[in-house]
Amino acid sequence: MAISRAEVEHVARLARLGLTEAEIEALTEQLGRILAHMEVLRQVDTRDVPPTYHVLPLQNVLRTDTVQESLSQEAALRNAPQAEAGAFKVPKITEG
Amino acid sequence: MSATTKLTATRLNRLFLAGELSAEEIVEAYLERIQAVDGQVGAYLTVTAAEARERARKLDARRKAGDTALGPLAGVPVAIKDNICTQGIRTTCASRILENFVPPYDATVVSRLQAAGAIIIGKTNLDEFAMGSSTENSAFQVTRNPWDISRVPGGSSGGSAAAVAADLCAAALGSDTGGSIRQPAALCGVVGLKPTYGAVSRYGLVAFASSLDQIGPITKDVADAALLLSVIAGYDRRDSTSHPDADRLQRIQLPTDPNLSGIRVGVPREYFAQGVEPGVRQAVEQAIAKLAELGATVDEVSLPHTEYALDAYYIVATAEASSNLARYDGVRYGLRAEADSVTEMYLRTRQQGFGLEVKRRIMLGTYALSAGYYDAYYKKAQQVRTLVIRDFEAAFRRFDVLVAPTSPTVAWGLGERLDDPLAMYMADILTIPANLAGLPAISIPCGLSQGLPVGLQIIGRHFDEPTVLRVAYAYEKVTQHHQTRPALGQ
Incomplete structure (x- = not known):
């Protein structure tokens, strides 16, 4: 099953991934080939087979909520592209 | 000088503790070698010369002052894959998006290495965010295979594997999501160990695929792999997938006797199917015959999925x-x-x-x-993952370890697979199942094909690194493949 150009553009929007014209074309072709290869999985009978999300039987890893040292505000903001008044600064989010 | 950079981590530590080599001498020998050779290899994205020298001076001072708790890696220069956070040292993941990222904290593995006395000598190249099998997806530079600089080193930990193979560090850390430690180790002729999922903390490892990622060592021999594992393994409350059994791996004893009687070795027939080069198959079959000579019982097994x-x-x-x-x-x-x-x-x-x-x-x-x-x-x-796991569970009821090639081919030419993502993905076909199942697996050198290294993969049960390492160590003791080094810059 090939993937259409419209689907590629839709998935790119979902992933907030800007793509050039050339990338959209290349990805439509390549993802189509990769997804066609993955069709092989349809041959596998997985009725009543539970999915594995974690390989180790760890459950509900809890710890007590204790006060401890953490990054300073300054250290946490040091890599920020833009910061102001102790916060990350971004372009406007709402219209109007 | 070059004699120093050939030594294993175990040996360097012994010489440093005995006062026969100072940490400064060791660090200078490596920096000199990096200066001379890394222009051809391109293993490092960042060489932390100033930090390494500073640390060496401190270690030398502590040793002279009679400090007896310097640690099992004291004086040992270690390279770190550049997707593992190092406080104050740029950590790029070989991506433009993190080109100037300087982590405000150390990954747990880095803290553990430093507590054991290791000297971080630099950050190594990788496929961007560890996505790739040739290290060609780095946004910054190409890394070349020290055995033949027209070929890829494998990936994604290609910088770490090439650095170990070219004697640009004593040992290195990589990360393995689908083979990214074992496959480049195989292609560069060194030892690479992917530990059990949950054995080594992922805190500070930049996440790629969290249910598969695991940090592990790339080293010159099996004893060094055991040594580094014992240092980096352990429970860490900062990683919610860290397992309490991980602490057991901090004490691994390698038996001096290479006798493998009582060990049941399974050979999964599907791992020798189409796509495995004849030269790779031959080297691996000879290695399996050697395990039988050492007393192991060898039999075929099927992993149908x-x-x-x-x-x-x-x-x-x-x-x-x-x-x-x-x-x-x-x-x-x-x-x-x-x-x-x-x-x-x-x-x-x-x-x-x-x-x-x-x-x-x-x-x-x-x-x-x-x-x-x-x-x-x-x-x-x-769901298919569950079936792959069940295959392994059935096999491990009959066998203690499974052995196979690590990579179906030897190192291929730079650029050869870049336009064909599927061909590139095939490079991981023999390493991926262990990640899906979270099993420990090692790649060790088992000979050459067309003058290029071949890796033998040994897969074990969860947290049974001791048996995996025992088999690898026995093989290494009775063979010389791990001592064969590329001629580069000699």
Whole structure:
């Protein structure tokens, strides 16, 4: 099953991934080939087979909520592209 | 000088503790070698010369002052794959999006190495965000195979493997999501160990596919792999997938006797199917015969779902990656492309910051998780994963370890597979199943084919690194393959 150009553009929007014209074309072709290869999985009978999300039987890893040292505000903001008044600064989010 | 850089971590530590080599001498020998040879190899993205010298001076001072708690890696220069956070040292993941990222903290493995006396000598190249099998997806530079600089070193930990093979560090850390430690180790003729999932803390490892990622050592021999594992393994409350049994791996005894009687070795027939080069098959079959000579019982076994592992993996890994890489949005760290609205900023930042393979995987993963496709791809892949795990469980009822080639081929030419993502993905076909099942697996050198290294892969049960290492160590003791080094810069 090939993937259409419209689907590629839709998935790119979902992933907030800007793509050039050339990338959209290349990805439509390549993802189509990769997804066609993955069709092989349809041959596998997985009725009543539970999915594995974690390989180790760890459950509900809890710890007590204790006060401890953490990054300073300054250290946490040091890599920020833009910061102001102790916060990350971004372009406007709402219209109007 | 070059004699120093050939030594194993175990030997360097012994010479340092005995006062026969100072840490400064060791560090200078490596910096000199990096200066002379890394221009050809391209293993390092960052060489931490000043920090390493400073640390060496402190270690020398402590030793002279009679400090007897210097640690099992004291004086040993170790390279770190550049997707593992180092406080105050740029950690790029070989991506434009993190080109100027300086972590405010150390990964747990880095803290553990330093507590054991190791000297961080630099950060090594990788495929961007560890996505690739040749290290060619780095945004910054090409790394070449020290055995033949027209060929790839494998990947994604190609910088770490090439650095160990070219004597540019005593040992290195890599990360392995689908073979990224074992495959480059095989292609560069060194030892690479992927520990059991949950054995080594992932805290500070930049996440690619969280249910598969695991940090491990790349070393010159098996004893060094055991040594580094014993240092980096252990429970860590900062990693919710860290396992309490991990602490057991801090005390691994390698038997001096290479006798393997009582060890049951399974040879999965599917791992020798089409695509495995004759020269690789021959070297691995000879290695298996050697294990039998050492007293192991060897028999064939079937892992019938092997042929589905690759496709299941590329769904699971890309799905997890698409989620993990959502954090690179230009807000808190990394690259930001200027724009008038926040959505436009996301789109442009990610467009400019990610390379093509990363984009390909984000797209594939987002597609597999998207409405209408989830059951057909993601859920199906996780069910197939269960079947792959059941195959292993059945095999490990009869066998203690499974042995196979690490990579179906030796190192291929630079650029050969760049335009064919599927051909590149095939490079991981024999290493991926161990990641899907979370099993420990090692690659050790077992000879040459066409003058290039071949790796023998040994897979064990969960947390049974001691048996995996015992078999690897026995083989190494009675062979010389691990001592064969590339001629580069000699």
